[in-house]
Amino acid sequence: MIQNEQLADSALTPMATAAALPDFDRDVYCILGLPFDRVSLAEASRKMRTASTTQQRCFLSTPNLNFAIACMSDAAFRNSVIQSDLSIADGMPLIWIARAIGLPVRERVAGSSVFQTLRERQEKTDSAAVDGPMKVYFFGGPPGVAEAASLKLNAIPSAMRCVGFDSPGFGSIEEMSDAATIARINASDADFLVVALGAKKGQAWIQYNLARLRAPLVSHLGAVVNFVAGTVSRAPVWAQKTGLEWLWRIKEEPKLWRRYWDDGVALLQLMVTRVIPCVLASRRQAPPASDFTPAGIIGRHQDGAYVLAFPAALGEANSAPLRVALRTAALAAEPLILDCSKTHFIDSAALASLMLLYGDSVAKGRSLKFTQVSPVLRRQFYLHCADYLLESR
Numbered sequence: 193m194i195q196n197e198q199l200a201d202s203a204l205t206p207m208a209t210a211a212a213l214p215d216f217d218r219d220v221y222c223i224l225g226l227p228f229d230r231v232s233l234a235e236a237s238r239k240m241r242t243a244s245t246t247q248q249r250c251f252l253s254t255p256n257l258n259f260a261i262a263c264m265s266d267a268a269f270r271n272s273v274i275q276s277d278l279s280i281a282d283g284m285p286l287i288w289i290a291r292a293i294g295l296p297v298r299e300r301v302a303g304s305s306v307f308q309t310l311r312e313r314q315e316k317t318d319s320a321a322v323d324g325p326m327k328v329y330f331f332g333g334p335p336g337v338a339e340a341a342s343l344k345l346n347a348i349p350s351a352m353r354c355v356g357f358d359s360p361g362f363g364s365i366e367e368m369s370d371a372a373t374i375a376r377i378n379a380s381d382a383d384f385l386v387v388a389l390g391a392k393k394g395q396a397w398i399q400y401n402l403a404r405l406r407a408p409l410v411s412h413l414g415a416v417v418n419f420v421a422g423t424v425s426r427a428p429v430w431a432q433k434t435g436l437e438w439l440w441r442i443k444e445e446p447k448l449w450r451r452y453w454d455d456g457v458a459l460l461q462l463m464v465t466r467v468i469p470c471v472l473a474s475r476r477q478a479p480p481a482s483d484f485t486p487a488g489i490i491g492r493h494q495d496g497a498y499v500l501a502f503p504a505a506l507g508e509a510n511s512a513p514l515r516v517a518l519r520t521a522a523l524a525a526e527p528l529i530l531d532c533s534k535t536h537f538i539d540s541a542a543l544a545s546l547m548l549l550y551g552d553s554v555a556k557g558r559s560l561k562f563t564q565v566s567p568v569l570r571r572q573f574y575l576h577c578a579d580y581l582l583e584s585r
Contacts, residue, residue, distance in 0.1 A: 213522050214552050215277070216515040220544035221295045224260040224462065225577030226273050227544035228281045228290075233301050236280055237309040243277075243408050244326055244383045251276045251402060252411035254303035256283030258451060259391060261458045264577060272395035274551035280306070284435035285459060292471045295540055300433075303413045304426060307386070313351040325350065329380050329407065330357040332388035333417040340421035356380035365393065365400050374404050384409040388417040462577075470575035479537045484509035488534065489517045491524075498524035501531040507539035514542060518549045527559035536568050543578045550581055560584045 220227040231239070236252075243250035253276035255263070260283075263270035273279055280301040281287055290297040310326055328345065330338040338357035345354045358376065360368040368389075377385060385407040387394045394412030402410065418424035427440035438452045488503020489510065500521050506514060521528055528549070553560040562582050565573075573579045 213519065214275070214548040216519045216522075216545060216548055218548070220279070220541070220548070221290070221297050222540040222543040222547065222576050222578055223281065223286050223290050223293075223295065223297065224264075224466075225580065226255050226260055226263060226270070226279065227547045228255070228279050228286070228297050230297050231278070231280060231301060232299050233305055233309060236278065236301050236306050237313075239278060240306060240310060240384075240409055241313070241326075247408050249402075250278055250409050251398065252303065252306070252409065253279045253395070254282040254306075254411065254413065255279060255286070256281075257285045257459060258283075258455050260286065260577075261455055261462075262392065266392065267580070269392050269395060270580070271551060271554050272399050274547050275399070275555055284433075284437075288435070289467055292467065293474050293540065302432065303411060304416050304419055307413055307416050310384075311345075311350045311352045325353040327355045327381060327383045328352050329355055329377055329382035329385050330388070330417050330420075331360070331377065331385060332394065332414070333359060333421075334423070335359055335361075337417055337421045337423055338388070340423070341417045344422060345420055352384075355382050360389075365397050368397060369401050374401060378404075378406045382407045385411075386416055387412045388414040390414065466575050466577055473572070473575060479505040481509065483537065486510050486513035489513050491517055491520055493524070493526065494529075496526055497529050498526045499529045499531055501533070502535045504534055505537040506535060506542035507537070508541045511541055511545065514545055518545055522549055522552050528553060528561070530560070530562045531564060532562055532566070532569060533564035536566060538569060538572055540576060543573070543576055543581075546581060547578070550584060553584070 218227075219230045221230060222228075229236075240250060240252065242248070253259075253273045255273055259269075259273070263273060280303065281290070281297055282300065282302045284300055287298065287300050330341050332338065333341070336359070338359050342354040342357045345352060356377065358373065360373065385405060387398055387410070389397055389412070391412060391414065394414060398410055398412060415424065415426075419426050424444045427437040431437045431440050438448075442449050442452060483503065483505035484507060485503050488501070490501045492499050492501075498521055500517055503510070530546075550560060561584065565582055570579070570582065573582055
């Protein structure tokens with residue numbers, strides 16, 4: 193199995209479960225150019241708890257509309273989502289878009305809801321009682337907020353206990369990643385490291401330090417620290433479910449109005465240029481079943497590269513062989529060439545799976561190139577906001 197050089201260095205990987213390959217069996221779908229797992233709140237929380245008890249690394253990303261829009265112009269930010277272990281749709285506009293296209297991602301799963309579900313979990317089994325409460329470490333937030341969150345979390349009996357906090361201020365990623373800081377986090381023996389540095393900076397900090405961190409669960413959940421500390425109150429459930437949470441957030445934090453205005457303008461542009469055309473295209477007649485032939489997915493070593501040739505159509509109908517083929521391609525040491533000479537159709541599920549291979553190639557510094565992409569197929573990548581995949585080399 194091919195190992196990322198950084199992850200292969202045992203001195204930099206205190207966590208033995210750092211994976212060399214992404215999980216190609218994830219049930220993921222592309223929405224606005226990002227992969228999203230089809231999970232409910234209960235399923236996401238269960239995955240997180242299982243990862244904690246088994247000490248299996250789970251880097252959780254929680255993209256909302258603001259995330260998705262920012263990712264379109266920031267490749268590093270986008271890659272942090274693609275390379276995460278679990279990506280949940282934390283925004284009703286994303287769910288509305290998924291429903292319109294016909295994707296089975298139908299439930300908004302907010303990162304703060306996952307945190308609250310884990311916090312309120314009732315310990316009913318013997319094994320859970322032995323495991324004890326989940327140990328949490330807060331990293332970031334405004335001055336004094338992480339400490340306040342720690343005190344409030346521990347003041348009320350729950351399935352969580354705070355074992356440390358740190359407010360690193362406003363330095364660079366490197367300044368916030370000194371050996372003493374990482375050692376302090378690791379010494380806390382935390383199960384869940386909650387980062388609150390602002391979305392872009394928080395995701396970047398996690399990726400910069402992930403190989404050195406021992407906590408099995410790591411996620412940027414900026415609002416959670418404020419919610420737990422009580423400095424900001426969370427929107428009522430009705431506002432969360434109707435997509436009006438942004439109004440509540442502006443009431444609580446007036447400075448956010450500009451962000452929501454800019455996101456709204458960007459969303460309108462995306463609706464006209466990408467989403468509505470994508471919805472119309474998705475309602476046209478699907479390719480015949482014969483176009484999704486599993487036998488058409490062929491991998492071979494050729495002229496110093498690993499070439500993966502695709503059939504006429506890629507989608508949920510041949511997702512199982514596609515996942516196997518992508519896993520095999522990820523194991524290859526050579527540069528990757530994805531031959532699309534016969535392909536005229538690709539759906540959201542296939543695009544999301546290809547994103548996992550793309551993220552793996554970026555992490556390993558390996559070349560990945562799509563070849564012989566027809567204008568029809570190129571437009572499908574564009575409508576799903578995944579045309580950046582075609583620019584990879």
